[in-house]
Amino acid sequence: xxxxxxxxxxxxxxxxxxxxxxxxxxxxxxxxxxxxxxxxxxxxxxxxxxxxxxxxxxxxxxxxxxxxxxxxxxxxxxxxxxxxxxxxxxxxxxxxxxxxxxxxxxxxxxxxxxxxxxxxxxxxxxxxxxxxxxxxxxxxxxxxxxxxxxxxxxxxxxxxxxxxxxxxxxxxxxxxxxxxxxxxxxxxxxxxxxxxxxxxxxxxxxxxxxxxxxxxxxxxxxxxxxxxxxxxxxxxxxxxxxxxxxxxxxxxxxxxxxxxxxxxxxxxxxxxxxxxxxxxxxxxxxxxxxxxxxxxxxxxxxxxxxxxxxxxxxxxxxxxxxxxxxxxxxxxxxxxxxxxxxxxxxxxxxxxxxxxxx
Amino acid sequence: xxxxxxxxxxxxxxxxxxxxxxxxxxxxxxxxxxxxxxxxxxxxxxxxxxxxxxxxxxxxxxxxxxxxxxxxxxxxxxxxxxxxxxxxxxxxxxxxxxxxxxxxxxxxxxxxxxxxxxxxxxxxxxxxxxxxxxxxxxxxxxxxxxxxxxxxxxxxxxxxxxxxxxxxxxxxxxxxxxxxxxxxxxxxxxxxxxxxxxxxxxxxxxxxxxxxxxxxxxxxxxxxxxxxxxxxxxxxxxxxxxxxxxxxxxxxxxxxxxxxxxxxxx
Numbered sequence: 001x002x003x004x005x006x007x008x009x010x011x012x013x014x015x016x017x018x019x020x021x022x023x024x025x026x027x028x029x030x031x032x033x034x035x036x037x038x039x040x041x042x043x044x045x046x047x048x049x050x051x052x053x054x055x056x057x058x059x060x061x062x063x064x065x066x067x068x069x070x071x072x073x074x075x076x077x078x079x080x081x082x083x084x085x086x087x088x089x090x091x092x093x094x095x096x097x098x099x100x101x102x103x104x105x106x107x108x109x110x111x112x113x114x115x116x117x118x119x120x121x122x123x124x125x126x127x128x129x130x131x132x133x134x135x136x137x138x139x140x141x142x143x144x145x146x147x148x149x150x151x152x153x154x155x156x157x158x159x160x161x162x163x164x165x166x167x168x169x170x171x172x173x174x175x176x177x178x179x180x181x182x183x184x185x186x187x188x189x190x191x192x193x194x195x196x197x198x199x200x201x202x203x204x205x206x207x208x209x210x211x212x213x214x215x216x217x218x219x220x221x222x223x224x225x226x227x228x229x230x231x232x233x234x235x236x237x238x239x240x241x242x243x244x245x246x247x248x249x250x251x252x253x254x255x256x257x258x259x260x261x262x263x264x265x266x267x268x269x270x271x272x273x274x275x276x277x278x279x280x281x282x283x284x285x286x287x288x289x290x291x292x293x294x295x296x297x298x299x300x301x302x303x304x305x306x307x308x309x310x311x312x313x314x315x316x317x318x319x320x321x322x323x324x325x326x327x328x329x330x331x332x333x334x335x336x337x338x339x340x341x342x343x344x345x346x347x348x349x350x351x352x353x354x355x356x357x358x
Numbered sequence: 359x360x361x362x363x364x365x366x367x368x369x370x371x372x373x374x375x376x377x378x379x380x381x382x383x384x385x386x387x388x389x390x391x392x393x394x395x396x397x398x399x400x401x402x403x404x405x406x407x408x409x410x411x412x413x414x415x416x417x418x419x420x421x422x423x424x425x426x427x428x429x430x431x432x433x434x435x436x437x438x439x440x441x442x443x444x445x446x447x448x449x450x451x452x453x454x455x456x457x458x459x460x461x462x463x464x465x466x467x468x469x470x471x472x473x474x475x476x477x478x479x480x481x482x483x484x485x486x487x488x489x490x491x492x493x494x495x496x497x498x499x500x501x502x503x504x505x506x507x508x509x510x511x512x513x514x515x516x517x518x519x520x521x522x523x524x525x526x527x528x529x530x531x532x533x534x535x536x537x538x539x540x541x542x543x544x545x546x547x548x549x550x551x552x553x554x555x556x557x558x559x560x561x562x563x564x565x566x567x568x569x570x571x572x573x574x575x576x577x578x579x580x581x582x583x584x585x586x587x588x589x590x591x592x593x594x595x596x597x598x599x600x601x602x603x604x605x606x607x608x609x610x611x612x613x614x615x616x617x618x619x620x621x622x623x624x
Contacts, residue, residue: 053532075532075534076534079532080532080533081532083525085525087523087525087529089526089529090548100530100533104530104534104535104536104539105534149533152533152534
């Protein structure tokens with residue numbers, strides 16, 4: 001559907017030029033909820049603006065249904081954007097905002113009116129059609145921005161961190177709403193966010209970006225369970241990193257030796273080494289707290305942080321000099337009698353870890 | 359807690375402030391008061407009357423000068439504002455270009471070059487044109503007024519453009535608006551208060567001009583201010599006060615209108 005082919009973008013010129021995108025290639029499929037995820041400055045918004053046509057690539061090309069978009073200005077692309085600031089037209093009513101795109105396309109009055117009604121119904125804003133955009137709340141403005149961008153039935157809808165201005169509850173609500181709109185309309189959504197949780201809950205596929213490059217593309221599960229490298233593992237969720245020595249490898253299974261001679265099995269992932277020093281990544285929920293002699297690792301309980309649904313235990317591991325964070329779900333009948341300073345054991349779930357390239 | 363510094367509590371502040379206000383407004387109040395004088399003097403009160411307003415109203419020269427002033431000011435304001443809109447768009451809505459700073463300085467030249475220099479240079483230049491073309495009409499004045507009004511129109515329009523959210527225009531383009539349509543339906547409706555402010559400012563500045571007009575005008579092309587200047591050389595009557603008061607009323611009216619217009623737009 002959208003093919004981004006070896007696209008680079010430089011801002012400025014000469015030695016002071018800033019490389020916002022560095023040879024990025026990705027294919028976005030028809031009817032997909034695709035997310036560009038990364039920290040601020042990683043190039044995700046630049047890539048989005050290029051699909052919209054507000055920026056041109058320095059090199060490489062962007063194709064939509066096999067057609068090169070390079071020389072098409074924004075107003076000739078069948079692509080609409082939901083802006084981070086919503087960018088609603090302040091001198092127009094809600095309905096006029098929603099009808100703007102269709103009016104620009106020269107559609108008949110009756111068609112515009114019918115589509116505006118349909119779109120306002122879709123985002124549940126029918127009652128406020130005649131209001132000024134300054135007279136409605138932030139969440140309602142968000143819905144109007146969505147309706148306005150969806151009304152011309154674009155092939156692709158681009159969303160630039162549209163939920164970042166909303167409060168927590170409303171954001172959760174809108175996440176579900178966006179997902180619903182995407183499957184109802186069948187339009188391809190390209191969503192930009194720095195919020196990993198948002199990306200995991202909404203996306204069909206995610207591209208994790210950093211410093212102008214794509215680090216990994218995959219489904220939410222794949223990205224979370226099999227991060228391609230240390231950046232992805234660190235950016236998505238919490239991860240413990242342990243230095244390890246690879247002693248054997250058969251297919252996807254790697255035999256590792258940790259400090260103090262402890263041996264564990266882990267997924268080899270995308271690493272092509274069969275020996276030598278590697279990093280083992282373990283998610284905090286993939287380990288259990290046990291008696292000092294019952295687990296593979298031992299240590300001293302350094303900190304206990306209560307989070308409501310779960311509790312984080314920070315353990316100073318013997319022989320590693322690093323902290324290990326372990327997350328346990330809180331249950332109503334359980335009383336964990338652990339205290340700071342207690343000696344504990346850590347039991348790793350079988351094949352819980354993932355071997356990473358640094 | 360330490361008291362914060364308040365300039366209004368400093369010794370002598372009120373005195374200085376009052377003095378400034380007196381200097382600003384007392385002469386104007388006197389001028390307005392004597393426009394209602396029944397006598398022939400502008401400093402000796404002889405009773406209340408509207409005779410000088412009536413006399414000014416019936417004065418053919420004043421009538422002609424007023425019509426001329428308003429013609430020039432209206433035309434110059436329209437032309438200057440149109441040019442200022444284009445200049446403001448070119449200096450805010452384009453990628454930074456070489457010479458942009460120079461262009462900015464050149465647009466604002468009339469604010470920096472002494473008016474008398476402009477006046478003399480225009481006198482000489484137009485004198486050459488008059489000889490070459492034989493045309494001696496009002497357009498010399500209109501062109502001159504347009505030129506020095508442009509920066510006054512440009513400032514508020516540019517400020518308005520800079521304060522506008524750029525993503526609105528991008529949203530317009532994203533929603534299939536061609537550049538012309540985006541300007542017509544997105545930029546222009548929001549630019550109106552700036553355009554109106556620039557236009558009114560230009561109108562008032564043009565209406566008020568003496569120096570350049572005095573140098574550029576041909577015989578029989580007095581505007582209201584140059585007519586008044588001419589009268590001062592003769593015998594001053596409260597008629598001058600009456601014209602001044604009318605001009606003052608007009609500018610107060612314009613400023614008030616502008617104030618309310620910009621407030622309802624917010």
